Amino acid sequence: MSDSPDTEMEIVHLLRAVTVELSRRNADFAVRNGMHPTDVRALICLMDARRAGADMTAGRLGAELGLHSAGTTGLIDRLERLGHVRRVRDEHDRRRVLIEIDERAVALGRSFFGPLIERVVELLQEYDEQQLAAVKGFLGGVLDHAREAADAPGSR
Template sequence: MPTPHRPAAAPELETVHLLRAVTVELGLHSARFADSNGMHPTDVRALIALMDARRAGEEMSAGRLGAALGLNSAGTTALLDRLEGAGHVRRVRSAEDRRRVVVEVEERAVAIGRAFFGPLIERSVELLRGYDDHQRAAIRGFLEGVREAAATRG
């Protein structure tokens, strides 16, 4: 709320602040999931990356996963050992090149994630249905731009 000492923020800045608040809430939601399932937050990020790759029809090697998460080789190995030990992922031979090993998410992990995140996803989809195609394209463009800006190093 504006005061004589604190003027109103520009609408664009208000949106950026709201996005930051959403990011914090999503991070807390993810942390609750990790905590309730005995996971480290990086475990959750790894499972999300693996599910995204699966949805895109792409194989995910350990090296590619580690790079996506900003982990070195030892950290990636520890992560995969932890997730495999918990029954969340498996290492298998690549369908494209049998010499390569890729990581796949287990259906059990997908089901656990769906049970926890499903209501939030459904609510988000419901909210998006309230916008027309042009508005959804604008929202998508904004979010893609912010993601790209956040991923840019430098």
């Protein structure tokens, strides 16, 4: 535990600065590739679902992005036209349509964000297991609290 409120607020301000800078990078990627920032968030959701081995339906994607049905359909149509996603029938339930990210979208993201990701990984390699666990715990806690705040009554 820190005894210094100054250090704690310095970390909060650094986290805010990182968030702003990453948002700027996401917006730059979107503009360069003819997308809306929400399109980039959708692609991230799809990559996260794929990495977790989870199916992604239009309904689930819309819920994760906070979009209504028509907005979700428009987003998926736009990403499909750009060649970033495809709609496929669920092989276990043919009535269900899944949204899958195309490898070209992954490669496009890797070409833009790859150098930053590599630098972050290099930075993390300088930390020992205990430090990595602290960083992971801190970021996980911030994420949990941010999600709770977003779900709180009156937050939208």
